[in-house]
Amino acid sequence: MFDTLSDRLSGIFTKLRGKGRLTEADIDATAREIRLALLEADVALPVVKAFIHRLKERARGSSVSQALNPAQQVIKIVHEELIHVLGGEARRLNFAKQPPTVIMLAGLQGAGKTTLAGKLARWLKAQGSQPLLVAADLQRPNAVNQLQVVGQRAGVEVYAPEPGNGVGDPIAVAKESIEHARRHMRDIVIVDTAGRLGIDAEMMAQAVGIRDAVDPDEIIFVIDAMVGQDAVATAEAFRDGVGITGVVLSKLDGDARGGAALSVREVTGQPILFASTGEKLEDFDVFHPDRMASRILGMGDVLTLIEQAEAAFDSDQKEKMTAKLLGGEQFTLEDFLEQLAAVRKMGPISNMLSMMPGMGQMKDQLAELDDKHFDRVEAIIRSMTPTERTTPKIINGSRRARIARGSGVTVMDVNQLLNRFENAQKMMKQMGGMMGLPGRRKATKSPKNKRKGTKGGGGGGPRMPGGFPGGGMPQLPPGMDPSAMPGADAFKAPRLDFGKLMRKDKDKDQDK
Template sequence: MFDTLSDRLSGIFTKLRGKGKLSDADIDATAREIRLALLEADVALAVVKLFINRIKERARGAEVSQALNPAQQVVKIVHEELIGILGGEARRLQFAKQPPTVIMLAGLQGSGKTTLAGKLARWLKEQGHQPLLVAADLQRPNAVNQLQVLGGRAGVEVYAPEPGNGVGDPVQVSRDAIGHAQRQMRDVVIVDTAGRLGIDTEMMQQAASIRDAVNPDEVIFVIDAMIGQDAVATAEAFRDGVGITGVVLSKLDGDARGGAALSVRAVTGQPILFASTGEKLEDFDVFHPERMASRILDMGDMLTLIEQAERAFDDDQKERMTAKLMGGESFTLEDFLEQLIAVRRMGPIANVLGMLPGMGQMKDQLAEVDDKHFDRVTAIIRSMTPAERSNAKLINGSRRVRIANGSGTTVMDVNQLLNRFADAQKMMKQMGGMMGLPGGRRKATKSPKNKRKGKGGGQRPQRPAALPQMPANFDPNALPGMAPGFTPPKLDFSQLQKRQRD
């Protein structure tokens, strides 16, 4: 969604590089270009004015004029101000001291509200809660059925005593749902209310009546991030008419300009709690202003990437792989298949790679990354026997023909996979050797100096093992499953190693 804005800001900052000192004219020109970029992204005018004034004020201060690299200081200022506009720190849901916690969802029709209810219920269940979905949208055709389907996928109970399609009293359904939740020991109640194509008196009155009936702990407004300034105006109307306590941005995976996401927090004064990025129930996460600001400025989002990896790779899987590396055991095709399946659980590969810093400059290459390539690799490995997966050297010419026929690929595809896998095996052995002894500890050596002083044992203090260096001949394309022609960016570990030594 923020691709256009990211490109514009990257171009602006590129012009600042190489300048030893920034004049007032440089600051004014930069601020003017940033202002145009934000306006083109459909950010609210009042927000743009506040943002630009803050940047100009700070850019003329001592933090830039006395900096060794003024251009980098300006980028830092823009990053911090973006975080401020987006809300500063992530705000968690407020749970009631006495269950159940009641969460009321509000928004226009088509904003993704019912889908969001299913996503939120699934997320809460993963956090250890027992949520209950309430079908209080009795106007939209099949809204009740849709919520029941989503509840089934999420493994969450749905309270739906009325069939909907214009039949039933949503206020009474919402009120009765609280008693049902208490009887069934549900600690969170999510009320899905009706939406309209536009704001009207009847809609606001119904939402206010449901609010008074259930006394919600959170009133969350679901906003379609693709509809620009209309979304901000609608959020203001709900804030004044119902009283929202938080916002959820839906459809962040769209190709709109994204101004609503940058405006809604500043205009409504209410925090953005969650972000929804797709149709699947797992396409949902807590909204982190700092991470979103980093993505906009093409600084990557490593924390989200790490969190996704932790969810995709279970603890047993990580322990087995670590034990293999530390024990010097060979990396097999069975291991690779297991890793590949876990990576695919993290989502589209292009999205995963897009969280790496600087990947905004490689959009053309990312566009060429095809998930079907990984599916073909999976099919090839699944067509092998267990013995072949454990020992790839067994795969001779006739076996390669059989594997190609069984996977619907060509012998060339099988050869390419095996060649890259052989290179990957070598790399994994080198990495295992560089990791040293189990636990990353070095053997203790006796210190002659301490021995002479009689301090007993002569053990030197243990220092943490240095981070492993990548081999000089490391080729990312040697990794099995990498799309042909795609070269991931080189990662510079020097600063991390320096910090470790310090």
């Protein structure tokens, strides 16, 4: 969603590189370009004015570190101001002292309230709660049926005493749902209310009636992030009419300019609590302003990537792989297949890679990546026998041809996978050796490889097992300096030369 804004800001920061210090002219020119970039992204004018005012004041003030160059200074200020605009820090839900906690969802028709109700219920259930979904949208055709389907997919009970389609009293349903929750030991009630195509008095009166009947702990406004400035005006209307306490951004994976996401917090004064990033129920998470600001500036979002990995890899699987590494056991294709299945749970590969710092400069390469690479790899491995997966060295030429026919790929694809997997096995063994664990790699006898780590490795250190059939993992374009990526200078980390470490490790073995 923020690709256009990210590209514009990257271009602005690039112009500042090489300058010795920030002059008044540099500050004015940079502020003007950032202002245009924000306006093109459909950010509300009052928000843009306040943002640029704070940017200029800080760039001219004493808060700027003299240790940073002009590009780093501007990146630092813009990053911190984006965090401020997006809310500062993540806020948790307000839970009632005495259950059930009541959460009321409000918003226009088509914003995704019903689907989001299921996502929120599923997320709360994963946190250990027992939520109850309430079908209080009795006017939109099949709204009740839709919530029942969503609730079934989320594994959450749905309270729907009325059929809907214009029949029933939504205020009475919402009020009765509280007693139902108490009787059935549900600690959270999520009320899905009706919306309209636009703001009208009837909808507001109904929303106010439901609010007064259930006395919610949270009134969450669901905003379609693709609508733009109209969404911000609607949020203001609900804030004044019903009194919202938080915002949820839906359809954040769309291709709109993102102005609503950058404007709603500043305009309404209410925090963004959650973000919906896809159509699946699991495409939902807490909104972190600092992480979103880092994504916009092309700095990646490593923390979210780590959290997704922790959720995708269950504890038994992690313990099994750790024990295997510590015990010096061989990493097999069966293990790789399990790891591949866990990675696929994290979502599309392009989305995961986009969270890594610097990947914003490789949008074209990421756009070419899809999960068909994983499909082909999985098909090749599943075409092997259990013995071949454990000991791939026994796969001869005729078997490789048979595996290729069975998986619908070429023999070259099978050869590439097996060669890259052999390199991955060596890397796993080297990792065990660097940690001083059993299974340590023995010194190579050949003089040719004395200073090269592994055969053909050239001392360059371990590489991730890419090169999937049909195209490998993306590489930096020729001539690109990773240190020139947006934000790289301001967030440098010490560089580890793994090739050098392994060469020293190997020399020690030979000396012994």
